[in-house]
Amino acid sequence: MRENLAVVLLSGGMDSCVTAAIAREFYELALLHANYRQRTESRELKAFNDIATYYGVPKERRLIIDMGYLGALGGSSLTDKNIEVPQTVHSEASERQAELPVRGIPSTYVPFRNTHLLMTAVSWAEVIGAEKVFIGAVEEDSPGYPDCRVLYYKVFNKLVEVGTKPQTRITVETPLIQLKKWEIVKRGISLGAPFHLSWSCYQREDKACGLCHSCVQRLKAFSEAGYKDPIPYEELKSLRA
Amino acid sequence: MRENLAVVLLSGGMDSCVTAAIAREFYELALLHANYRQRTESRELKAFNDIATYYGVPKERRLIIDMGYLGALGGSSLTDKNIEVPQTVHSEASERQAELPVRGIPSTYVPFRNTHLLMTAVSWAEVIGAEKVFIGAVEEDSPGYPDCRVLYYKVFNKLVEVGTKPQTRITVETPLIQLKKWEIVKRGISLGAPFHLSWSCYQREDKACGLCHSCVQRLKAFSEAGYKDPIPYEELKSLRA
Numbered sequence: 001m002r003e004n005l006a007v008v009l010l011s012g013g014m015d016s017c018v019t020a021a022i023a024r025e026f027y028e029l030a031l032l033h034a035n036y037r038q039r040t041e042s043r044e045l046k047a048f049n050d051i052a053t054y055y056g057v058p059k060e061r062r063l064i065i066d067m068g069y070l071g072a073l074g075g076s077s078l079t080d081k082n083i084e085v086p087q088t089v090h091s092e093a094s095e096r097q098a099e100l101p102v103r104g105i106p107s108t109y110v111p112f113r114n115t116h117l118l119m120t121a122v123s124w125a126e127v128i129g130a131e132k133v134f135i136g137a138v139e140e141d142s143p144g145y146p147d148c149r150v151l152y153y154k155v156f157n158k159l160v161e162v163g164t165k166p167q168t169r170i171t172v173e174t175p176l177i178q179l180k181k182w183e184i185v186k187r188g189i190s191l192g193a194p195f196h197l198s199w200s201c202y203q204r205e206d207k208a209c210g211l212c213h214s215c216v217q218r219l220k221a222f223s224e225a226g227y228k229d230p231i232p233y234e235e236l237k238s239l240r241a
Numbered sequence: 242m243r244e245n246l247a248v249v250l251l252s253g254g255m256d257s258c259v260t261a262a263i264a265r266e267f268y269e270l271a272l273l274h275a276n277y278r279q280r281t282e283s284r285e286l287k288a289f290n291d292i293a294t295y296y297g298v299p300k301e302r303r304l305i306i307d308m309g310y311l312g313a314l315g316g317s318s319l320t321d322k323n324i325e326v327p328q329t330v331h332s333e334a335s336e337r338q339a340e341l342p343v344r345g346i347p348s349t350y351v352p353f354r355n356t357h358l359l360m361t362a363v364s365w366a367e368v369i370g371a372e373k374v375f376i377g378a379v380e381e382d383s384p385g386y387p388d389c390r391v392l393y394y395k396v397f398n399k400l401v402e403v404g405t406k407p408q409t410r411i412t413v414e415t416p417l418i419q420l421k422k423w424e425i426v427k428r429g430i431s432l433g434a435p436f437h438l439s440w441s442c443y444q445r446e447d448k449a450c451g452l453c454h455s456c457v458q459r460l461k462a463f464s465e466a467g468y469k470d471p472i473p474y475e476e477l478k479s480l481r482a
Contacts, residue, residue, distance in 0.1 A: 066307070112360055112363055112364045112367070112404055112405060114404075115360050115400070115404055116357075116360050116361070116364070119353055119356050119357050119360055120357070122353055122356075123353045123354075123357070126353070146403065146404050146405050146406055146407070147404040147405075149403070151403050152400070152403050152404050155396065155399050155400045155403050155404075156400060156404075158396050158399075159356070159393070159396045159397060159400050162387065162390070162392050162393050162396050163353055163355075163356055163387050163388040163393050163396075163397075164353060164387050164388075165387055166387070
């Protein structure tokens with residue numbers, strides 16, 4: 001019987017799906033999903049609820065928060081419809097799209113996004129008495145994201161320590177942070193993570209596009225791990241050897 | 242001519258009003274107001290806009306963000322209508338209200354609230370190219386708020402350093418943090434801060450109640466500084482000697 005509670009940030013993608021699978025080995029789950037009005041939000045929300053149901057998480061331990069104000073801030077192709085989502089498939093056009101205004105930082109970067117998500121998770125954790133917050137951040141997977149690094153989480157945990165009530169003992173856990181993408185797939189498989197319910201595509205909601213950065217990373221991860229990704233893809237001919 | 246831009250968190254209260262007056266000595270202002278669905282939000286928003294207009298801040302450098310999801314988290318009397326706002330005027334009833342579930346932390350505490358506000362301010366600052374974020378946090382004024390302490394801001398600035406793009410050089414400034422409340426009034430008077438446009442009451446929107454913790458602190462501060470608070474109050478007979 002697991003008595004302690006952990007908040008898991010569950011976007012609905014493969015990393016957060018595996019993170020939930022890891023967290024539930026030791027904790028009762030409370031699942032937090034942020035709607036920051038990304039293009040594929042309704043599909044991601046479905047993935048969130050499907051995974052929550054799969055793990056038997058009751059409604060009162062699911063929280064969906066509207067962080068639409070992040071969209072109002074602008075600055076990211078995931079929320080700003082005037083910026084095109086870069087595609088990884090090579091073409092002169094996509095290479096031009098990939099020319100970033102700031103070296104090394106993808107245009108899909110939402111300033112300080114993980115920090116916003118974590119803040120909210122910590123606040124909720126404090127309210128419901130959870131002792132852990134799990135986030136599926138992956139350093140290697142997102143080398144350009146400043147808030148996906150080990151050092152960042154170390155400082156963040158220090159901030160939680162000094163910024164919450166003295167009796168609050170919440171720490172943020174990042175079980176995937178130093179794993180390779182294919183290792184995450186293997187870990188998920190070994191824990192029975194419901195990959196078939198997850199969603200990673202940045203662009204489409206019916207079938208995954210297979211072309212956006214997120215799809216390409218996911219397909220590569222499954223391929224390297226030696227498993228078939230169970231979700232449907234639209235354009236796989238050129239990608240499956 | 243001030244060329245550099247600073248984001249100022251402007252709730253509309255006396256502290257943020259003085260903070261704006263300080264920031265504009267050196268910076269062009271960009272003003273951020275958070276609606277987290279507090280009881281007196283519409284009055285605070287008016288104060289925000291009045292102060293912004295007073296300082297000639299154009300619409301495109303005013304940002305009002307909906308942080309209503311903080312209300313959804315619960316846990317504070319400022320957002321949760323099931324928790325009564327404690328009053329400072331002594332009575333047996335108010336003393337019972339003031340019995341806090343957690344020692345030393347007021348029930349008006351929103352978990353990690355300043356962190357949410359700061360995050361958003363830093364994200365906006367990054368997008369618009371501002372180099373400073375000003376917040377009118379006051380340590381002595383809010384001894385029970387973990388995120389109103391000097392140490393907290395030190396750690397927060399470290400988080401900004403590691404959590405944003407390498408070329409981002411944003412720091413959070415807390416010019417009031419070690420001032421006493423009456424010193425803030427004096428500083429504001431000397432800078433011509435528009436106190437008459439500010440609003441501090443937690444409970445009422447027409448006239449300030451004069452009874453809630455925020456009103457009592459404000460009245461005491463003006464009294465100790467030797468000035469008359471220019472905003473209208475409802476119940477002042479028992480408070481003005």
